[in-house]
Amino acid sequence: MNLTVIGTGYVGLVTGACFAEMGRTVTCVDVDAGKIEGLKAGVLPIYEPGLEEIVLRNSAEDRLHFTTELPEAMQDSKVYFIAVGTPPGEDGSADLQYVLAVARQIGRHLDGYSVIVDKSTVPVGTADKVRAAVQAELDVRGVKIPFDVVSNPEFLKEGAAVADFMRPDRIIVGCESERAREIMKKLYAPFNRNRERVIYMGVKEAEMTKYAANALLATKISFMNEIANLCDLLGVDVESVREGIGSDSRIGSHFIYPGCGYGGSCFPKDVQALIRTAHARGYATPVLDAVEARNAAQKQVLFQKLSRRFGSDLRGHTFAVWGLAFKPGTDDLREAPARVLIEALLNAGASVRAYDPVAMDAARKEWPAAWFEAGRLSLAAHQYEALEGADALVLVTEWKPFRHPDFAAMKRLLKAPIILDGRNQYDPEELQPLGFEYEGIGRGLALPSVKDFTGSLARR
Numbered sequence: 001m002n003l004t005v006i007g008t009g010y011v012g013l014v015t016g017a018c019f020a021e022m023g024r025t026v027t028c029v030d031v032d033a034g035k036i037e038g039l040k041a042g043v044l045p046i047y048e049p050g051l052e053e054i055v056l057r058n059s060a061e062d063r064l065h066f067t068t069e070l071p072e073a074m075q076d077s078k079v080y081f082i083a084v085g086t087p088p089g090e091d092g093s094a095d096l097q098y099v100l101a102v103a104r105q106i107g108r109h110l111d112g113y114s115v116i117v118d119k120s121t122v123p124v125g126t127a128d129k130v131r132a133a134v135q136a137e138l139d140v141r142g143v144k145i146p147f148d149v150v151s152n153p154e155f156l157k158e159g160a161a162v163a164d165f166m167r168p169d170r171i172i173v174g175c176e177s178e179r180a181r182e183i184m185k186k187l188y189a190p191f192n193r194n195r196e197r198v199i200y201m202g203v204k205e206a207e208m209t210k211y212a213a214n215a216l217l218a219t220k221i222s223f224m225n226e227i228a229n230l231c232d233l234l235g236v237d238v239e240s241v242r243e244g245i246g247s248d249s250r251i252g253s254h255f256i257y258p259g260c261g262y263g264g265s266c267f268p269k270d271v272q273a274l275i276r277t278a279h280a281r282g283y284a285t286p287v288l289d290a291v292e293a294r295n296a297a298q299k300q301v302l303f304q305k306l307s308r309r310f311g312s313d314l315r316g317h318t319f320a321v322w323g324l325a326f327k328p329g330t331d332d333l334r335e336a337p338a339r340v341l342i343e344a345l346l347n348a349g350a351s352v353r354a355y356d357p358v359a360m361d362a363a364r365k366e367w368p369a370a371w372f373e374a375g376r377l378s379l380a381a382h383q384y385e386a387l388e389g390a391d392a393l394v395l396v397t398e399w400k401p402f403r404h405p406d407f408a409a410m411k412r413l414l415k416a417p418i419i420l421d422g423r424n425q426y427d428p429e430e431l432q433p434l435g436f437e438y439e440g441i442g443r444g445l446a447l448p449s450v451k452d453f454t455g456s457l458a459r460r
């Protein structure tokens with residue numbers, strides 16, 4: 001059973017490569033000719049640990065193919081995975097134009113019983129729209145061809161996408177036909193060997209499961225960020241609180257790490273899309289609204305802490321920023337908290353010297369050219385180079401090389417030994433004896449405010 005995967009982004013490329021790794025012959029299709037040319041030449045469009053190796057190996061072994069031509073890819077396959085983007089439309093609801101365009105295209109070329117599997121994150125009822133779009137094309141062609149539409153949402157995390165796909169907690173298959181179910185069962189059998197991971201349910205239930213999962217994870221983070229901010233006011237270290245509550249198996253230790261807000265292409269867009277779905281039915285969503293509002297506010301927290309320490313006019317100040325990607329392990333900058341911080345710093349007159357192990361090329365391409373041209377945002381060749389002469393270090397993304405840095409070297413390089421830790425990576429008890437001023441998120445410690453600081457200087 002050969003597979004076609006349509007959309008060769010984070011989800012499509014990982015899906016195609018991982019099925020090929022399990023022995024299937026897969027053709028990945030994308031409308032982006034540059035991406036496909038690159039992939040044919042062995043150049044990956046994204047950074048994802050472990051992905052390059054399996055793409056190159058399976059391409060070399062002739063199991064993984066790339067094309068811009070969907071009809072050509074469809075010839076040898078009867079299972080079509082749709083993995084195109086579902087970005088937010090103007091009102092925040094999921095924009096289905098790419099999914100439905102693919103459905104129409106499939107309908108134009110379908111030539112025998114097929115299963116159309118929706119892997120993109122789509123609102124409840126989208127499978128019906130996909131079915132209608134395919135059927136409309138079949139009607140135009142005047143042919144009767146049976147097909148099924150299955151919802152198989154994806155739960156991989158960027159930065160761990162291959163591992164998540166290969167060893168998923170669960171595989172959700174929303175399916176209302178026995179024939180399609182048997183095909184899905186066979187496809188996922190290699191991922192299911194030591195325990196049953198597939199949960200079968202209705203199509204709409206599967207579509208909703210994806211949004212509910214992302215919204216709950218985002219809720220945990222926003223809740224924890226709110227608790228962390230309160231801990232700051234109370235002089236309490238949220239890291240102990242996190243450990244304390246995470247040990248309760250009903251709460252769990254995952255996704256309760258406070259920080260400078262969640263980013264990425266999915267939590268922000270999916271929470272927003274779920275809110276839109278509810279509002280379209282006249283249903284209010286105070287919990288989800290609060291999750292979003294807390295996250296928007298949380299992305300400002302680092303800037304607020306810096307303003308408290310250095311004043312609101314930051315002209316003449318330079319800040320080192322470690323981490324640009326929205327999380328470690330990826331070069332994805334979508335909705336990255338670093339962007340919000342850097343924009344606020346530049347608007348306040350500061351200069352920024354930033355370093356990220358993999359996302360700097362992406363930043364150069366995607367962020368406003370004016371930020372770089374004016375020389376106010378520069379990218380350092382090394383994490384320590386970013387510190388030279390900076391007024392403080394702000395840790396935004398907890399890449400591994402940032403976790404245990406050489407504090408003595410950092411002290412020598414920084415103009416003043418000040419660390420603002422947006423991901424609670426450092427131990428204040430280790431830093432304080434070294435003479436660092438330190439503030440995290442909810443550690444109950446504040447950098448001295450500009451007023452205290454001026455006051456203490458005046459008293460000296």
Ligand SMILES: NC(=O)C1=CN([C@@H]2O[C@H](COP(=O)(O)OP(=O)(O)OC[C@H]3O[C@@H](n4cnc5c(N)ncnc54)[C@H](O)[C@@H]3O)[C@@H](O)[C@H]2O)C=CC1
Pocket residue numbers: 006007008009010011012029030031032035083084085086098101102119120121122154155156157158265266
């Ligand atoms: N990025 C992630 O970690 C996850 C994303 N998702 C969902 O999966 C879907 C895809 O997300 P990403 O992979 O991040 O998107 P992406 O933006 O990285 O990739 C989408 C790809 O689809 C291609 N495309 C658009 N229209 C096409 C067409 N008509 N034919 C062929 N290719 C076409 C684009 O050129 C692009 O390469 C979204 O619905 C997203 O919410 C779900 C789980 C994880």
Ligand SMILES: O=C(O)[C@H]1O[C@H](OP(=O)(O)OP(=O)(O)OC[C@H]2O[C@@H](n3ccc(=O)[nH]c3=O)[C@H](O)[C@@H]2O)[C@H](O)[C@@H](O)[C@@H]1O
Pocket residue numbers: 121154155156157158159214217221254255256257258259260261262263264265266267326327
């Ligand atoms: O639908 C999607 O696209 C995916 O969205 C998230 O995955 P992803 O956005 O790639 O990355 P996460 O690890 O979830 O991190 C998202 C954001 O939350 C932040 N985060 C995460 C965990 C935490 O405890 N605290 C926290 O602030 C991260 O720093 C990051 O900015 C989900 O975790 C995946 O299951 C889902 O498939």
